[in-house]
Amino acid sequence: MRGEHLPEPWLRGTLTEVSPVIRAVLHALELAEEDVVRWCEQLTDAEVNARRSGLAAFAFQVRHIAGSLDRLLTYAEGSHLSEEQMRVLRSLEHEPVSSREELLSLFAEAIRNSKQRVRNLEARDLGEPRYVGQQRIPTTLGGLLVHVADHTQRHVGEAIVTAKVLLNGRGTDST
Numbered sequence: 001m002r003g004e005h006l007p008e009p010w011l012r013g014t015l016t017e018v019s020p021v022i023r024a025v026l027h028a029l030e031l032a033e034e035d036v037v038r039w040c041e042q043l044t045d046a047e048v049n050a051r052r053s054g055l056a057a058f059a060f061q062v063r064h065i066a067g068s069l070d071r072l073l074t075y076a077e078g079s080h081l082s083e084e085q086m087r088v089l090r091s092l093e094h095e096p097v098s099s100r101e102e103l104l105s106l107f108a109e110a111i112r113n114s115k116q117r118v119r120n121l122e123a124r125d126l127g128e129p130r131y132v133g134q135q136r137i138p139t140t141l142g143g144l145l146v147h148v149a150d151h152t153q154r155h156v157g158e159a160i161v162t163a164k165v166l167l168n169g170r171g172t173d174s175t
Contacts, residue, residue, distance in 0.1 A: 008027075008031055009027040009030040009031050009034070010023075010024065010027040010028075010031070014027075015027065018119065018123075019123030021123055021126060021142060021145060021146075022118060022119065022121065022123055022145070024149060025118050025145050025146075025148055025149045026115055026118055026119070028148075028149035028152055028153055029069075029111050029114055029115050029118070029148075029149075029152065030111075030115075031153070031156075032065065032111065032152045032153060032156045033107065033108065033111045035156050035159075035160060036062055036065075036104075036107055036156060036159060037104060039058070039159065039160050039163040039164075040058065040062070040100055040103060040104055040107075040163070041100070041104075042163065042167060043058060043100060043163060043166060043167070044100070045098070045099045045100050047166045048097060048099075048100050048103055049096040049097060050166055052162070052165050052166055052169055053165050055158070055161065055162045055165060056158065056162065057096075057162065058103075058159050058162045058163055058166070059096060059097045059103050061155045061156075061158050061159035061162065062103055062106075062107050062155075062159055063097070063103075063106065064155055065107070065110070065151075065152055065155045065156065065159075066106055066107055066109075066110035067085075067088050067089060068151055068152070068155070069110055069111075069113075069114040069148065069152065070085060070088075070110065070113075070114075071085055071089065072144055072147060072148050072151070073114060073117045073118070073144075073148065075130055075131065075132050075133075075139075075144055076117075076121060076130060076141055076144040076145060076148070077117070077121070078130060114148075118145070118148070121141065121145070125141050126140065126141050126142035126145070127140055127141070127142060128140060128141045130143070130144050132144070
């Protein structure tokens, strides 16, 4: 986890063995994992599933990131979504998790798998066409990778906001 004295992953001079675009995506995934762990560890099991002030639950945001990473990287690899991925899209993100540890385990596995999948992509293919969704919306491998980083960070930010609202609201009964 990122300590108070460590800079964000992209400023640590790591992953120099991979291309700059791949490196940036990997750093975004590392930062996402550090931030989710940092904020999730402050929440109780009940709080990870709680909704306050009209915000989605922390667990929803984290599970959404995990599922989205899998789907976006499937498109980046030039494949179509499986029936299982479609089932997850329709249901799993809305089911509560049983504990904070379950959520952290699920997220760590998603990040670990995603980082490996990103490393398996070739930087020389960034301009290659890819297609998203059943409508097969055209994009490129590079476009998908930028979206992997952007989308992940956007939802981590939403999870952090939810965590802050929950932490600030401890002891109150507002929903």
